[in-house]
Amino acid sequence: MSLNRHLYLIPLASISAISYATEYLSSEQAQKVLFPEADTFTAVPIQLTDEQKDQIKQLAGVRQRKSEVQIWRADKKGEVLGWMVLDEVVGKHEFITYSAALDPKGKVLGIEILNYRETHGGQVRDSKWRKQFVGKVLSDPFKLDKDVANISGATLSCRNVLDGVKRLLAMQKVVSFK
Protein backbone atom coordinates (compact mmCIF):
# COMPACT_ATOMS: atom_id res chain seq x y z
CA MET A 1 0.00 0.00 0.00
CA SER A 2 1.58 3.28 -1.07
CA LEU A 3 0.31 5.11 2.00
CA ASN A 4 2.71 3.23 4.24
CA ARG A 5 5.78 4.00 2.18
CA HIS A 6 5.78 7.52 3.62
CA LEU A 7 5.14 6.59 7.22
CA TYR A 8 8.39 7.02 9.02
CA LEU A 9 9.80 9.51 11.47
CA ILE A 10 12.69 11.73 10.57
CA PRO A 11 15.98 11.13 12.39
CA LEU A 12 16.97 13.96 14.69
CA ALA A 13 20.15 15.02 16.36
CA SER A 14 20.39 13.26 19.68
CA ILE A 15 18.21 14.66 22.40
CA SER A 16 19.61 14.26 25.86
CA ALA A 17 17.57 16.46 28.16
CA ILE A 18 15.40 14.68 30.65
CA SER A 19 13.67 17.75 31.96
CA TYR A 20 11.56 19.99 29.81
CA ALA A 21 10.18 23.42 30.38
CA THR A 22 7.88 25.13 27.96
CA GLU A 23 6.67 28.65 28.45
CA TYR A 24 3.37 29.05 26.67
CA LEU A 25 2.26 32.52 27.68
CA SER A 26 3.59 35.23 29.89
CA SER A 27 1.26 36.40 32.60
CA GLU A 28 0.59 39.52 30.56
CA GLN A 29 -0.20 37.56 27.40
CA ALA A 30 -2.49 35.26 29.37
CA GLN A 31 -4.46 38.28 30.61
CA LYS A 32 -5.10 39.37 27.04
CA VAL A 33 -5.95 35.88 25.85
CA LEU A 34 -8.36 35.23 28.72
CA PHE A 35 -9.98 38.67 28.66
CA PRO A 36 -9.63 39.91 25.07
CA GLU A 37 -12.25 42.62 25.62
CA ALA A 38 -10.69 44.17 28.71
CA ASP A 39 -9.14 47.61 28.50
CA THR A 40 -7.41 47.63 31.91
CA PHE A 41 -5.77 45.03 34.11
CA THR A 42 -5.07 45.87 37.74
CA ALA A 43 -2.92 43.74 40.03
CA VAL A 44 -4.97 42.91 43.14
CA PRO A 45 -2.87 40.29 45.00
CA ILE A 46 -4.23 38.75 48.20
CA GLN A 47 -2.70 37.34 51.34
CA LEU A 48 -4.65 34.41 52.77
CA THR A 49 -4.89 33.79 56.50
CA ASP A 50 -4.62 30.24 57.87
CA GLU A 51 -8.32 30.35 58.64
CA GLN A 52 -9.15 31.25 55.04
CA LYS A 53 -6.90 28.45 53.80
CA ASP A 54 -8.81 26.01 56.00
CA GLN A 55 -12.11 27.26 54.62
CA ILE A 56 -10.83 26.78 51.06
CA LYS A 57 -9.77 23.23 51.92
CA GLN A 58 -13.22 22.54 53.32
CA LEU A 59 -15.02 23.90 50.28
CA ALA A 60 -12.76 22.48 47.59
CA GLY A 61 -11.40 19.36 49.24
CA VAL A 62 -7.96 20.44 48.08
CA ARG A 63 -5.37 22.15 50.24
CA GLN A 64 -4.34 25.73 49.42
CA ARG A 65 -0.59 25.73 50.01
CA LYS A 66 0.48 29.27 49.23
CA SER A 67 -0.70 32.26 51.24
CA GLU A 68 0.18 34.84 48.62
CA VAL A 69 -1.97 34.71 45.52
CA GLN A 70 -1.42 36.80 42.41
CA ILE A 71 -4.63 38.12 40.93
CA TRP A 72 -5.43 40.66 38.23
CA ARG A 73 -8.78 42.33 37.75
CA ALA A 74 -9.95 42.82 34.17
CA ASP A 75 -12.11 45.86 33.49
CA LYS A 76 -13.84 47.19 30.43
CA LYS A 77 -14.88 50.86 30.61
CA GLY A 78 -14.92 50.71 34.39
CA GLU A 79 -17.01 47.54 34.54
CA VAL A 80 -15.51 44.42 36.14
CA LEU A 81 -15.31 41.54 33.65
CA GLY A 82 -13.59 39.19 36.08
CA TRP A 83 -10.25 38.16 37.55
CA MET A 84 -7.28 36.20 36.35
CA VAL A 85 -5.71 34.10 39.10
CA LEU A 86 -2.19 32.74 38.70
CA ASP A 87 -1.63 29.35 40.28
CA GLU A 88 0.65 26.31 40.29
CA VAL A 89 0.03 22.59 40.55
CA VAL A 90 2.33 19.61 40.83
CA GLY A 91 1.61 16.27 39.21
CA LYS A 92 3.44 12.96 38.99
CA HIS A 93 5.92 14.14 36.39
CA GLU A 94 4.74 17.65 35.76
CA PHE A 95 4.90 21.07 37.36
CA ILE A 96 2.39 23.47 35.90
CA THR A 97 1.79 27.20 36.17
CA TYR A 98 -1.60 28.16 34.86
CA SER A 99 -4.12 30.97 34.92
CA ALA A 100 -7.85 30.74 35.38
CA ALA A 101 -10.26 33.51 34.42
CA LEU A 102 -13.22 33.78 36.80
CA ASP A 103 -16.18 36.08 36.36
CA PRO A 104 -17.92 37.96 39.22
CA LYS A 105 -20.51 35.17 39.56
CA GLY A 106 -17.87 32.50 40.06
CA LYS A 107 -17.98 31.05 36.57
CA VAL A 108 -14.81 29.82 34.90
CA LEU A 109 -14.32 31.78 31.70
CA GLY A 110 -11.13 30.04 30.61
CA ILE A 111 -7.97 28.25 31.64
CA GLU A 112 -4.56 28.69 30.03
CA ILE A 113 -1.35 26.87 30.83
CA LEU A 114 1.49 29.39 31.21
CA ASN A 115 4.35 27.06 32.01
CA TYR A 116 4.65 23.31 31.75
CA ARG A 117 7.64 21.47 33.13
CA GLU A 118 8.05 17.76 32.97
CA THR A 119 10.85 15.79 34.60
CA HIS A 120 11.77 12.14 34.44
CA GLY A 121 13.86 9.86 36.52
CA GLY A 122 15.08 7.88 33.56
CA GLN A 123 17.58 8.59 30.85
CA VAL A 124 16.52 9.50 27.39
CA ARG A 125 17.63 6.75 25.07
CA ASP A 126 17.42 6.33 21.35
CA SER A 127 15.05 3.68 20.20
CA LYS A 128 16.49 0.77 18.25
CA TRP A 129 14.27 1.83 15.45
CA ARG A 130 15.70 5.32 15.39
CA LYS A 131 19.29 4.15 15.32
CA GLN A 132 18.95 2.81 11.81
CA PHE A 133 18.54 6.38 10.64
CA VAL A 134 21.47 7.91 12.50
CA GLY A 135 23.88 9.58 10.13
CA LYS A 136 21.36 10.43 7.47
CA VAL A 137 21.09 14.09 6.59
CA LEU A 138 18.21 16.29 7.46
CA SER A 139 17.15 18.63 4.72
CA ASP A 140 14.40 20.54 6.43
CA PRO A 141 15.29 24.09 7.45
CA PHE A 142 12.65 24.41 10.17
CA LYS A 143 13.40 22.71 13.40
CA LEU A 144 12.13 23.29 16.84
CA ASP A 145 14.46 23.74 19.73
CA LYS A 146 15.80 20.39 20.86
CA ASP A 147 14.42 20.32 24.34
CA VAL A 148 10.80 20.58 23.35
CA ALA A 149 8.50 18.10 24.97
CA ASN A 150 6.40 16.31 22.40
CA ILE A 151 5.70 13.18 24.23
CA SER A 152 3.70 10.23 23.09
CA GLY A 153 2.94 7.63 25.71
CA ALA A 154 0.63 7.20 28.64
CA THR A 155 -1.71 10.15 28.64
CA LEU A 156 -1.20 12.39 31.64
CA SER A 157 -4.39 13.38 33.38
CA CYS A 158 -5.20 17.07 33.67
CA ARG A 159 -6.96 16.41 36.97
CA ASN A 160 -4.36 18.44 38.88
CA VAL A 161 -5.23 21.62 37.05
CA LEU A 162 -8.98 20.98 37.28
CA ASP A 163 -8.63 20.40 41.04
CA GLY A 164 -6.63 23.60 41.17
CA VAL A 165 -9.42 25.53 39.48
CA LYS A 166 -11.90 24.11 41.96
CA ARG A 167 -9.66 25.45 44.71
CA LEU A 168 -9.57 28.89 43.08
CA LEU A 169 -13.37 28.98 42.88
CA ALA A 170 -13.50 28.17 46.60
CA MET A 171 -10.97 30.94 47.19
CA GLN A 172 -13.21 33.39 45.38
CA LYS A 173 -16.07 32.46 47.73
CA VAL A 174 -13.94 32.77 50.85
CA VAL A 175 -12.20 36.02 49.89
CA SER A 176 -14.09 38.39 47.65
CA PHE A 177 -11.69 39.56 45.00
CA LYS A 178 -11.36 43.34 44.74
Place this chain on the structure above:
Amino acid sequence: MIAFRRMRPLLGTYVEVGTLTESNAIPPDFGSYFEIIEKVHSLLSFHDAKSDLSRLNGSNGQAVELHPLSIRVLKLAKAFSRASNGAFNPTVGGSLQKIGALPIHGKLNSLDFGDETDIYIYGNTAKLLRPIQVTLDGIAKGYAVDLAINLMRKSLSNGWVNAGGDLRAFGSVELPVQRRALSGEMESLGGLKEMAIASSLVRPAFDKHFPSWILSTSQAPVHKGVWSVLSKKAWRADALTKVLCTADPSEQTAILRRLGGVAI
Protein backbone atom coordinates in the same frame (compact mmCIF):
# COMPACT_ATOMS: atom_id res chain seq x y z
CA MET B 1 11.06 31.08 12.99
CA ILE B 2 9.49 31.29 16.44
CA ALA B 3 7.43 28.51 17.94
CA PHE B 4 4.13 29.87 19.16
CA ARG B 5 2.28 27.39 21.29
CA ARG B 6 -0.58 27.28 23.71
CA MET B 7 -1.80 24.60 26.06
CA ARG B 8 -5.12 24.00 27.75
CA PRO B 9 -6.53 21.24 29.91
CA LEU B 10 -8.93 19.45 27.54
CA LEU B 11 -10.07 15.90 26.74
CA GLY B 12 -9.02 14.91 30.25
CA THR B 13 -5.41 15.71 29.42
CA TYR B 14 -3.21 18.59 28.27
CA VAL B 15 -3.70 19.72 24.70
CA GLU B 16 -1.00 21.75 23.00
CA VAL B 17 -1.53 23.62 19.72
CA GLY B 18 1.49 25.19 18.06
CA THR B 19 2.84 26.78 14.92
CA LEU B 20 6.13 28.21 13.70
CA THR B 21 5.73 31.88 12.82
CA GLU B 22 7.89 34.76 11.67
CA SER B 23 6.52 37.27 14.16
CA ASN B 24 6.04 37.58 17.89
CA ALA B 25 2.34 38.36 17.58
CA ILE B 26 -0.23 35.86 18.77
CA PRO B 27 -1.68 34.29 15.60
CA PRO B 28 -5.38 35.14 15.21
CA ASP B 29 -8.12 32.58 15.86
CA PHE B 30 -5.84 30.38 17.91
CA GLY B 31 -8.63 29.82 20.40
CA SER B 32 -10.84 28.28 17.69
CA TYR B 33 -8.51 25.25 17.41
CA PHE B 34 -9.14 24.47 21.05
CA GLU B 35 -12.85 25.12 20.64
CA ILE B 36 -13.26 22.49 17.93
CA ILE B 37 -11.47 19.97 20.17
CA GLU B 38 -13.73 20.95 23.04
CA LYS B 39 -16.74 20.49 20.76
CA VAL B 40 -15.79 16.90 19.91
CA HIS B 41 -15.17 16.25 23.59
CA SER B 42 -18.55 17.61 24.63
CA LEU B 43 -20.32 15.49 21.99
CA LEU B 44 -18.49 12.21 22.48
CA SER B 45 -17.50 12.08 26.14
CA PHE B 46 -18.59 8.89 27.91
CA HIS B 47 -18.08 10.66 31.25
CA ASP B 48 -20.43 13.54 30.48
CA ALA B 49 -24.02 12.35 31.05
CA LYS B 50 -25.35 15.00 28.65
CA SER B 51 -23.09 14.25 25.68
CA ASP B 52 -24.47 12.92 22.40
CA LEU B 53 -22.76 9.63 23.17
CA SER B 54 -24.41 9.36 26.61
CA ARG B 55 -27.80 10.16 25.09
CA LEU B 56 -27.30 7.33 22.62
CA ASN B 57 -26.13 4.95 25.35
CA GLY B 58 -29.13 5.83 27.48
CA SER B 59 -31.67 5.62 24.67
CA ASN B 60 -33.03 2.11 25.37
CA GLY B 61 -32.99 1.24 21.72
CA GLN B 62 -34.80 4.38 20.60
CA ALA B 63 -33.51 6.37 17.63
CA VAL B 64 -31.61 9.46 18.76
CA GLU B 65 -30.84 12.50 16.64
CA LEU B 66 -27.17 13.41 16.92
CA HIS B 67 -24.83 16.18 15.81
CA PRO B 68 -23.33 15.53 12.34
CA LEU B 69 -19.87 15.28 13.92
CA SER B 70 -21.06 12.53 16.25
CA ILE B 71 -22.58 10.66 13.31
CA ARG B 72 -19.32 11.03 11.41
CA VAL B 73 -17.25 9.53 14.24
CA LEU B 74 -19.75 6.69 14.76
CA LYS B 75 -19.50 5.88 11.06
CA LEU B 76 -15.71 5.93 11.21
CA ALA B 77 -15.75 3.67 14.28
CA LYS B 78 -18.10 1.21 12.57
CA ALA B 79 -16.09 1.14 9.35
CA PHE B 80 -12.81 0.73 11.18
CA SER B 81 -14.22 -2.03 13.34
CA ARG B 82 -15.32 -3.88 10.19
CA ALA B 83 -11.96 -3.33 8.51
CA SER B 84 -10.08 -4.65 11.53
CA ASN B 85 -12.38 -7.70 11.82
CA GLY B 86 -13.59 -6.47 15.19
CA ALA B 87 -10.13 -6.01 16.73
CA PHE B 88 -11.17 -2.38 17.18
CA ASN B 89 -14.51 -2.59 18.93
CA PRO B 90 -16.44 0.57 19.92
CA THR B 91 -19.07 -1.38 21.89
CA VAL B 92 -17.04 -2.45 24.94
CA GLY B 93 -18.46 0.24 27.25
CA GLY B 94 -20.36 -2.30 29.38
CA SER B 95 -17.21 -4.28 30.20
CA LEU B 96 -15.32 -1.10 31.04
CA GLN B 97 -18.14 0.05 33.32
CA LYS B 98 -18.06 -3.28 35.18
CA ILE B 99 -14.38 -2.94 36.08
CA GLY B 100 -14.82 0.72 37.02
CA ALA B 101 -12.89 2.14 34.06
CA LEU B 102 -15.95 4.06 32.85
CA PRO B 103 -18.75 5.72 34.84
CA ILE B 104 -22.30 4.41 34.99
CA HIS B 105 -25.03 6.97 34.26
CA GLY B 106 -28.28 5.63 35.67
CA LYS B 107 -28.46 1.83 35.92
CA LEU B 108 -25.90 -0.60 34.59
CA ASN B 109 -27.93 -2.51 32.08
CA SER B 110 -25.66 -3.52 29.27
CA LEU B 111 -24.10 -6.47 27.57
CA ASP B 112 -20.35 -6.66 28.18
CA PHE B 113 -19.85 -5.85 24.55
CA GLY B 114 -21.45 -6.24 21.15
CA ASP B 115 -20.15 -5.47 17.70
CA GLU B 116 -20.37 -2.62 15.23
CA THR B 117 -23.55 -3.98 13.61
CA ASP B 118 -25.38 -3.14 16.86
CA ILE B 119 -25.02 0.54 15.98
CA TYR B 120 -27.51 1.45 13.29
CA ILE B 121 -27.19 4.82 11.58
CA TYR B 122 -29.55 6.53 9.18
CA GLY B 123 -29.29 10.21 8.33
CA ASN B 124 -28.48 12.15 11.47
CA THR B 125 -29.95 9.57 13.82
CA ALA B 126 -28.45 6.52 15.45
CA LYS B 127 -30.01 3.58 17.22
CA LEU B 128 -28.62 0.74 19.30
CA LEU B 129 -30.03 -2.61 18.20
CA ARG B 130 -28.93 -4.42 21.38
CA PRO B 131 -28.32 -3.08 24.92
CA ILE B 132 -24.69 -2.12 24.49
CA GLN B 133 -22.65 0.88 25.62
CA VAL B 134 -20.74 2.61 22.86
CA THR B 135 -17.37 4.07 23.76
CA LEU B 136 -15.42 6.15 21.27
CA ASP B 137 -12.41 6.74 23.48
CA GLY B 138 -10.21 4.86 21.05
CA ILE B 139 -10.90 7.21 18.20
CA ALA B 140 -12.49 10.50 19.33
CA LYS B 141 -9.35 12.13 20.67
CA GLY B 142 -7.55 11.46 17.39
CA TYR B 143 -10.55 12.71 15.45
CA ALA B 144 -10.54 15.93 17.48
CA VAL B 145 -6.87 16.41 16.61
CA ASP B 146 -7.64 15.90 12.91
CA LEU B 147 -10.43 18.48 12.97
CA ALA B 148 -8.17 21.03 14.63
CA ILE B 149 -5.46 20.37 12.04
CA ASN B 150 -7.97 20.80 9.19
CA LEU B 151 -8.98 24.14 10.65
CA MET B 152 -5.38 25.25 11.15
CA ARG B 153 -4.54 24.47 7.52
CA LYS B 154 -7.00 27.18 6.45
CA SER B 155 -4.97 29.99 7.97
CA LEU B 156 -1.52 28.64 8.86
CA SER B 157 1.27 27.16 6.75
CA ASN B 158 2.38 24.74 9.42
CA GLY B 159 1.47 23.54 12.86
CA TRP B 160 0.84 20.70 15.23
CA VAL B 161 -1.56 19.46 17.85
CA ASN B 162 -0.55 17.28 20.77
CA ALA B 163 -3.53 15.91 22.68
CA GLY B 164 -1.93 14.03 25.53
CA GLY B 165 0.33 12.05 23.26
CA ASP B 166 -1.90 11.86 20.19
CA LEU B 167 0.11 14.10 17.90
CA ARG B 168 -0.22 15.34 14.37
CA ALA B 169 1.97 17.79 12.47
CA PHE B 170 1.45 19.48 9.12
CA GLY B 171 3.41 21.74 6.81
CA SER B 172 7.15 22.22 7.10
CA VAL B 173 7.34 21.65 10.83
CA GLU B 174 9.30 18.67 11.99
CA LEU B 175 8.25 17.81 15.47
CA PRO B 176 10.69 15.96 17.74
CA VAL B 177 8.83 13.14 19.43
CA GLN B 178 9.74 11.10 22.45
CA ARG B 179 7.91 8.22 23.98
CA ARG B 180 7.33 7.90 27.70
CA ALA B 181 7.68 4.30 28.85
CA LEU B 182 5.72 2.99 31.82
CA SER B 183 8.87 3.42 33.93
CA GLY B 184 8.95 7.13 33.07
CA GLU B 185 11.98 6.59 30.89
CA MET B 186 12.00 8.59 27.68
CA GLU B 187 12.88 7.28 24.27
CA SER B 188 13.63 9.48 21.25
CA LEU B 189 11.59 8.40 18.28
CA GLY B 190 12.52 11.01 15.67
CA GLY B 191 10.80 13.86 13.86
CA LEU B 192 7.15 13.87 12.93
CA LYS B 193 6.26 15.60 9.67
CA GLU B 194 2.93 15.62 7.79
CA MET B 195 1.87 12.71 9.92
CA ALA B 196 0.24 11.54 13.12
CA ILE B 197 1.40 9.35 15.96
CA ALA B 198 -0.60 7.87 18.80
CA SER B 199 0.41 5.76 21.76
CA SER B 200 -1.60 3.57 24.08
CA LEU B 201 -0.39 2.17 27.33
CA VAL B 202 -1.36 -1.29 28.47
CA ARG B 203 -0.57 -1.57 32.17
CA PRO B 204 0.16 -4.93 33.79
CA ALA B 205 -3.08 -4.64 35.80
CA PHE B 206 -6.07 -2.35 36.04
CA ASP B 207 -5.41 0.63 38.29
CA LYS B 208 -8.36 2.78 39.34
CA HIS B 209 -6.08 5.82 39.55
CA PHE B 210 -5.29 5.43 35.84
CA PRO B 211 -8.59 4.11 34.55
CA SER B 212 -7.67 4.04 30.87
CA TRP B 213 -7.90 0.36 29.96
CA ILE B 214 -7.86 -1.76 26.84
CA LEU B 215 -9.56 -5.12 26.67
CA SER B 216 -9.90 -7.82 24.10
CA THR B 217 -13.27 -9.19 23.04
CA SER B 218 -11.74 -12.28 21.47
CA GLN B 219 -9.42 -14.96 22.85
CA ALA B 220 -6.46 -12.77 21.90
CA PRO B 221 -4.41 -11.51 24.86
CA VAL B 222 -3.75 -7.80 25.32
CA HIS B 223 0.01 -7.30 25.22
CA LYS B 224 1.47 -5.11 27.95
CA GLY B 225 3.56 -2.07 27.12
CA VAL B 226 3.40 1.24 25.31
CA TRP B 227 2.16 0.81 21.76
CA SER B 228 2.76 3.54 19.19
CA VAL B 229 1.50 3.81 15.65
CA LEU B 230 2.23 6.24 12.82
CA SER B 231 -0.48 7.05 10.33
CA LYS B 232 -1.52 9.93 8.13
CA LYS B 233 -4.49 10.76 10.35
CA ALA B 234 -4.64 10.97 14.10
CA TRP B 235 -7.94 9.08 14.45
CA ARG B 236 -6.50 6.15 12.55
CA ALA B 237 -3.25 6.14 14.54
CA ASP B 238 -5.32 6.30 17.75
CA ALA B 239 -7.57 3.39 16.74
CA LEU B 240 -4.65 1.33 15.42
CA THR B 241 -2.89 1.32 18.80
CA LYS B 242 -5.82 -0.75 20.07
CA VAL B 243 -5.52 -3.15 17.14
CA LEU B 244 -1.77 -3.39 17.64
CA CYS B 245 -1.82 -4.36 21.29
CA THR B 246 -4.20 -7.25 20.68
CA ALA B 247 -2.66 -8.50 17.43
CA ASP B 248 -0.50 -11.61 17.33
CA PRO B 249 3.11 -10.31 17.31
CA SER B 250 3.87 -12.23 14.13
CA GLU B 251 1.00 -10.53 12.34
CA GLN B 252 1.26 -6.98 13.73
CA THR B 253 3.21 -5.51 10.81
CA ALA B 254 0.94 -6.97 8.14
CA ILE B 255 -2.29 -6.04 9.93
CA LEU B 256 -1.18 -2.46 10.46
CA ARG B 257 0.06 -2.14 6.90
CA ARG B 258 -3.33 -3.27 5.62
CA LEU B 259 -5.08 -0.72 7.84
CA GLY B 260 -2.82 2.20 6.95
CA GLY B 261 -0.36 2.40 9.82
CA VAL B 262 3.13 1.48 10.95
CA ALA B 263 4.04 0.30 14.43
CA ILE B 264 7.12 1.79 16.04
